[in-house]
Amino acid sequence: MTSFFKARRNILGMNARNLRFIRPNNLRRARLLADDKLLSKKFLEKAELPVPNLLAKISDFEELENFNWDSLPESWVLKPNRGFGGEGILIVYGKKKNVGNTWIKADGSLVTAEDLKTHIRNIIDGSFSLAGVPDVAFFEERLKILKLFKPYAYKGVPDIRIIVYNKVPVIAMLRLPTRESDGKANLQQGAIGVGIDMATGVTTTAVFGKGKMIEYIPGTRLLLSGIKIPHWKDILLMAVRAQEVSRLGFLGADIAIDRDKGTVFLELNARPGLSIQIANMDGLLGRLRRVEDLKIKTAEKGVSVGMNLFGGEIEEEIEDISGKKIIGTVEKVKLIGKDGKEIEVEAKIDTGAYSTSIDANLAASLGFGETLEKFSQIDFSTSEVTPEKELETKKKILEGYKDEIPDLTDVAVIFSASGSSIRPVVNLEFILDEKKILSKTNIVERSDLKYPMIIGRRDLKKFLIEVK
Amino acid sequence: MGNVNSSVTLALANGVPLDTLVLMLILPIIVTMIAFFRQVVGIKAFGIYTPAIITFALLATNQIKYGITIFVTVIIVGTITRYLLKKARLLYLPRVAIMITVVGFSILLLLFVGGTWNRTGLASVSIFPILIMITLVEKFIAVQIEKGNRAAVILSFETLFISVIGYYIASWPQLIKIILHYPWISLLTIPINIFLGKWTGLRLSEYFRFRQIIKPR
Structure with missing residues (x-):
């Protein structure tokens, strides 16, 4: 019952919106500006915000x-x-x-x-x-839709609605036009509103039309959560700048992303709707109260306050409790080569494997070409590759060739369904989700596989894996 | 008229009709009720003028069922006509003029049919409430353009709902008795409206609208 009252107190209703926020903050002159699209355009252009020509x-x-x-x-x-x-x-x-x-x-x-x-x-x-x-x-000019958004939108261009108060972007949603809304990005007409995590610009929960919570685009298997909005920080900064020039103290900023031009400011809104709260599954009044008395000097400061206050909550909570980072089943990894050269690849997170392995070509680009070449010249015909003899074989090879082959730190004997193999192991440093990991990585021919790298259990101790 | 306030007696003695007096004293209560429905309950209707005037139109028809019949006919015929006229792409005022004409003729037909079915009550509804209902069409179209068909139909029925409640309030004998006895009671609506005008709480309808956020997860 207490959570009921708490949730209720945080919701912004129509009465409070009009009396407490629009009336005192959006003065007549500013409202007239917002209602005049051509004048707004001129104003925004003067403030060097990109608008449609x-x-x-x-x-x-x-x-x-x-x-x-x-x-x-x-x-x-x-x-x-x-x-x-x-x-x-x-x-x-x-x-x-x-x-x-x-x-x-x-x-x-x-x-x-x-x-x-x-x-x-x-x-x-x-x-x-x-x-x-x-x-x-x-x-x-007609804006052209970004490739990223194409599967999600019907006909029109999606836009991002951000409510800015006291120079802080407090809540945001991605608005996707649908067949029901006839290509318009207006929730009242049946568009989809997707809540956005303010810190990361990643979408969270979604509402279809006036109040139906959905997870997928209706009739498809397109997941609405987890879409990362490009240029997120720029978009927030544009919204706050627009508040500064328009003097709308309580502003609904509509921003789109054009395929060629990048971020474009669409419209100033003096009476932003309240459904944005449903899209985010969070009350706006609670957020507004938290920024009400802050003294924010610059737009940059306002953006970072908004990102810190209203974002990253879901993932951060889990990360705080466990002390571990949450990653997906495929992640971008930055590999650091022998001479400090950095290569970014997509790696498969594979809890079925014990150790990490990378593709031979990739290893060569990282500076392990010589290691590979010399290792391949070893004649393994005399070695027995059976689980019983594993340790013995490894020891024999390692002792015999350690000094001859540069960077060889170990030898891996892998038994798998597709046959057993002996692979060279090197020390490789890589960065996964901002964490640096020193890994004993084995090298193998993976050129016919989808990912040039798999990361095994041994290097995943600092992470939790989320399977979508 | 035993228990009547002295100012009321004076007004009556000077030739102010009783009906006028009662309606003027009831009007503040009706409009306050409309404000209450908007701010606290969340039923919007077409502003304050339309539901108030429809309330009085209902009072002026002999029986409320005839008033409601005319109202519903206006909305239905208005929607159909707008749909038919959409293709013609006419400018706003001529378009509304055509719609009012079509709606007017439909009402005439309705009265005529009522007469032949011996519903004399319908045929004898006085002209002013009918005219008021017909001009409702303009309000209806304005909302259709602004907010779409669905919203316009919903708002029409909200208007009808509020007007019907207003009708029952305004024709409540006890209330009329009280108000003739203490006419200044009508002014109590001013502090009530000051309270409503400062009210920033959630409307009842918003508890429903935001139910997903409110319910404990």
């Missing part, structure tokens, strides 16, 4: 009649300046060849200049703006 704008019927349709590129996005909730936005992906001024939408349907004129007339008339006030239509 403005291609053209149309403010009245006269400009519409005189508009030069040939000036538009192959693909673009048409938006109402004061639109909300993604309404009135039109996206085209290409221009139809050999037909004058006709573009293709995501679903393959065509849009002619005449269709566009009607749509833009509606925009200018205020059909898509709050309270129906007259509006401006504008064209901007």
